[in-house]
Structures are given as C-alpha cells and as structure tokens.
Amino acid sequence: MDNEYLLKKWLNNELTDTEKELFSKQNDFAFNQKIIDSAKHFKASSHTTIKDFEAFRKDYNKQKTLKLNTEWYKPYLRIAAILVITLGVYFSFFYNQTINVKTQIGQKITVELPDYSQVELNALSSIKYKEKNWDKNRTLNLIGEAYFKVAKGKTFDVVTTDGIVTVVGTEFNVKNRENYFEVHCFEGIVKIKSDTIIRQLIAGNMLKIYKGQFSQSQTSLLVPDWSVNKSSFENIELNDVFMELERQYNIQITTENINLNRLFTGGFIHDNLKNALLSITKPLDLSYKWLSKNSIVIYEVKN
Known part of the structure; x- marks a missing residue:
C-alpha cells in the first residue's frame, strides 16, 4: 500500500x-509520532489585541493627515532635482566646452578672447581653446595663419604642429601651413620653441622654418600683409604660392609643364583676381586660361 x-x-x-x-x-x-506529540505542546505567542473600529478610524485619519502634510513639498523636490541636473549639464558641457573658430576660402575674421585679446584669422585657418579658467591658462591651438594682439596677463601660448609660440602681452603673426612655419613679432617679445630650436624674437624680427630650413631676419612691416589684403613671399616654392592664391580666391588651379619647386619672391592682392594672377605669372613668363568659372590652368609661355 x-x-x-x-x-x-x-x-x-x-x-x-x-x-x-x-x-x-x-x-x-516513530519519527512521525514524535512530530505529532511535540505539536500538542505548542502554544501561540502573545499578540496585539485588535482595536475597535472607532479607534482604528482615528488612527487611520491621523496617518492620512500626516501624509497629506508631507506631500506638498514633493513637486518642489522634483523641480529642484531638475534644476540641479540642468545646471550640472550646463556647467559640464557649455562652460567646459572647447571653442572652435574656423574661416572659409577668402574669409578673414577677428575673434575676441575672454581676456579681450584679439585674434585675426586668415583664410582657411582655425583656432581652438577652452573658456574655463582662461585667465590662468591662456592656451590655444592654431592651424593656418593668425595675427595676435595679446592683452597683458599671464603667459599666452599658441600651439601649432611645428612649434609653440609663447608671449605675455604683444602683437605677433603665426603662420602654420604644411612644411611652413613662420613667426613675425610686431610688438614686445616672443619666445618660440620648435623641436630643438628655441628662439626669442623682439619687435621687428621674424623666424621661418620652411621645408626644414631655418632662417631668421628682420622686417619693417607694422602688421602682417595678409591683414591688409596682400600676400607676400620671399623664396617660396611656386606650389605654395598657388595654394595661397586658392585660399584667398574660390578657384582651383592646375598647371602644365611648370616646375612647381621654382622659388618665387613677390606677392598678390586679395581683392582683384586678374591682377593677382598677373602679379604671379608675368614675372615668371607664365600665362593662364580659364577652364570653367572657378577653374584655371597656368602654363609656361613658349617663345
């Protein structure tokens, strides 16, 4: 069974x-019988006597009133929580964010930094910096070319791929193009560090590292030429001259039978493309023709 x-x-x-x-x-x-015998001696523990209905109702209403008295501030807690989160997002994202400023082809703009220093950007150039604690850490990154008018204050660093330019309060120009690093000091003193080269420039001096070659000379310019709509070159390869022409005018240049490593000394203006082309081509016995609205071919003149 x-x-x-x-x-x-x-x-x-x-x-x-x-x-x-x-x-x-x-x-x-025997085991089952022992369980039954032990259960006979079991007694329930003491318990709370249930209150009558009237006492229960009074306690219930009291708890309900207490709950209502504490409910009023919950919406304000939610608002406060949202405000704290919003402020946290603002200060972590907006206040700490990196500022990027870029120029397009043929565009020049002036940027005012948090300490009222001014940066004038040449065409196809950019700067990047952080606003937070700017007075204590005046550092920005430059790609391209810019003219700086730095307000007095703590050290001011311009970081480029080819070197760092350090000043306190001065006016200077930094050019940072491919294989082309150039610094002009127009006022005050500029310290330059590029790899193993460390130099200090005073007003009227310039330093250039072009195609790996270092040179230092004097300049009589009071402001960089490009800031007054001119581009000037001294012993610069023709290919770099054409690239600068493309940056200032919205054109594409192709060449035929031209030695692009040929050195050029001269310049062109930024507000008249025809005159700019003649300033480059005529001294080198070159000519040009339009292929389309924004496309030009430059070629050697055959005698």
Whole structure:
C-alpha cells in the first residue's frame, strides 16, 4: 500500500484497524509520532489585541493627515532635482566646452578672447581653446595663419604642429601651413620653441622654418600683409604660392609643364583676381586660361 496514502489518512485519523497495524510497522512511524506529540505542546505567542473600529478610524485619519502634510513639498523636490541636473549639464558641457573658430576660402575674421585679446584669422585657418579658467591658462591651438594682439596677463601660448609660440602681452603673426612655419613679432617679445630650436624674437624680427630650413631676419612691416589684403613671399616654392592664391580666391588651379619647386619672391592682392594672377605669372613668363568659372590652368609661355 502506498506510504503517502497511509500517512495522509493517519494525519486525518481515518485509518482502519488493519491500516493502523500496517502503518505502525513502517520504519518512519516513530519519527512521525514524535512530530505529532511535540505539536500538542505548542502554544501561540502573545499578540496585539485588535482595536475597535472607532479607534482604528482615528488612527487611520491621523496617518492620512500626516501624509497629506508631507506631500506638498514633493513637486518642489522634483523641480529642484531638475534644476540641479540642468545646471550640472550646463556647467559640464557649455562652460567646459572647447571653442572652435574656423574661416572659409577668402574669409578673414577677428575673434575676441575672454581676456579681450584679439585674434585675426586668415583664410582657411582655425583656432581652438577652452573658456574655463582662461585667465590662468591662456592656451590655444592654431592651424593656418593668425595675427595676435595679446592683452597683458599671464603667459599666452599658441600651439601649432611645428612649434609653440609663447608671449605675455604683444602683437605677433603665426603662420602654420604644411612644411611652413613662420613667426613675425610686431610688438614686445616672443619666445618660440620648435623641436630643438628655441628662439626669442623682439619687435621687428621674424623666424621661418620652411621645408626644414631655418632662417631668421628682420622686417619693417607694422602688421602682417595678409591683414591688409596682400600676400607676400620671399623664396617660396611656386606650389605654395598657388595654394595661397586658392585660399584667398574660390578657384582651383592646375598647371602644365611648370616646375612647381621654382622659388618665387613677390606677392598678390586679395581683392582683384586678374591682377593677382598677373602679379604671379608675368614675372615668371607664365600665362593662364580659364577652364570653367572657378577653374584655371597656368602654363609656361613658349617663345
């Protein structure tokens, strides 16, 4: 007979005399009997007496009133939480963000920095800096060419791929093009560090590292030529001259049978493309023709 069946009937006191005799002979009968005997001596612990309905109602209303008195400030807590999160996002994203300023082809703009220093950007140039703690860390990155008028204050660093220019308060121009690094000091003192080269320039001096060649000379300019719509070159390869012409005018230049490594000394203006082309081509016995609205081919004149 199934043991589980007998156990169930035994617990319900439903066993017949024959079933009782059979169940008492099972191996676990003594264990089961001990459990039943122990349960007879079990007493429930003391418990709280339930209050009458009126007392219960008073306690309930009291708790409800307390809850209502504390609910009023929850909307304000939500508003405060939103305000804290919003301010956190503002200060972490906007206040700490990096400022990027870029110019397009033929565009020149003047940027005022947080300390009222001014940066005039040449065409296709860019600067990048952080506004936070600017007075304590006046550092910006330059790609291209820019003319700086730095307000007095802590050290001012212009970081380029070819070197770092450091000043306190002065006026200077930095040119950072491919294989072309040039610094003109117009006022004050400029410190330059490029790889192993460390130089200090005073007003009227310039430094140039072009195609890996270092040179230092004097200049009589009071401001950079490009800031008054001119581009000037001294012993610069023709290819770089053409690239500068493309930056100042929205044109594409191709060449035919021209030595682009040929050195050029001269310049061109930024407000008249025809005169600019003649200023470059005529001294070198070159000529040009239009291929389309914005495309020019420059070629050598055959005698």
